[in-house]
Amino acid sequence: MKETLSHTSIEPLLEHLTKSFPLNEKEKELVREKFHSRLFRKRQFVLQEGDVCTQFNFIVRGCLRSYKIDEKGNVHILQLAAENNWINDLGSFHHVKPSALNIDALEDTVVLQISRDDLISLYINAPKFDRIFRVLIENGFIHLQERLLQNISSTAEERYQSFLDLYPHLINRLSQVQIAAFLGVTPEFLSRLRNIRSKSAKPTKS
């Protein structure tokens, strides 16, 4: 990966935003002005528990996770976010209060960030962003709802299958430990799940 971010294009973000609604030149200029790129190395923190989440993060390249550590020290991954995805702690961001979450990098990752103040000024300068971010958050809400539904109504095996369907681009980029923490099972149990599956799966080439 390049060491310098000077050539990091804001194009992926503009493209992503215009998917909801077309932007005029003034609005594009606002985006170019308010968002700033930043590189996070693998394992580097983007947000640490106890800190206030001050930035909205759009991922240009790489992969981040948000997670909570429970009192026993177990890691529970709330979100996995790769290219063209958003990640932050919305509650901490909006209410300007300490976050219970950590966000860190699973790979070297380039993000485009906007601060809370700049986002608010974006809303004020161009109300279209109210609409765009409304739609973005609606989509996030829908995705979160499906994950919760999955979580409360499925077995670990079904959740694993669902993960394979929904995150095909990530299965070869993440360790089993991370996948297990996302599914909400131990790595040992995920290993057993995969083992059982591979035995029962298409014994065609016998």
Place this chain on the structure above:
Amino acid sequence: MKETLSHTSIEPLLEHLTKSFPLNEKEKELVREKFHSRLFRKRQFVLQEGDVCTQFNFIVRGCLRSYKIDEKGNVHILQLAAENNWINDLGSFHHVKPSALNIDALEDTVVLQISRDDLISLYINAPKFDRIFRVLIENGFIHLQERLLQNISSTAEERYQSFLDLYPHLINRLSQVQIAAFLGVTPEFLSRLRNIRSKSAKPTKS
């Protein structure tokens, strides 16, 4: 409960909306024009699995639940919503596709409804509603995220305690069956949980 809805006030909704941002008279008039009240009797469906969710529902009085029925016939409650809360299937509503959820009434319930088309016209006629609904959905997102976090990182007992803390106004209005379906445990197990708790809880009056 009154049989007629003719006197149902739209005031609770206006009050709720102005909590985010003040509305001018024109905007209030739009709300009065676009929202319509409706009564659902206990056990009546507001939305049935397979149907498209065409309405945004704001609860004036009563209590609704959204839930999914899994292949074994078990009920999993996604949301419990009482006075001054919103409930719908946002995914079905926005993408105009069949819902996987049911919504029905746990009590006789009065809601104020707005259709998808009317909501869109609201956004077009007064962009402030883009902002208001952005904030509403942000709050819904934050709440949903906390629920998911709770769900993946806590035991049934902790979730029950959390429910007592977060929904004090509902504990005496819901049957244990409903609470269990919300917590994601069987009614039998919830009964045992309560039993153990009441034994270990303050033996002050001995």
Place this chain on the structure above:
DNA sequence: CGCGACGTTGATTTGCCTCAACGATTGTGG
């Protein structure tokens, strides 16, 4: 009044966790 939903309790089962051990891989400092 009768019937179906509710809340409880007991016995048994099960899905997943815990702890422990191992070889294979990764990565890192010397």
Place this chain on the structure above:
DNA sequence: CCACAATCGTTGAGGCAAATCAACGTCGCG
């Protein structure tokens, strides 16, 4: 570039939280 440590993925044995199945008294409602 090697040596050592750390992490990873796997497997086994045992344990626990919660589900399942069954039975029974109670209560609200039609």
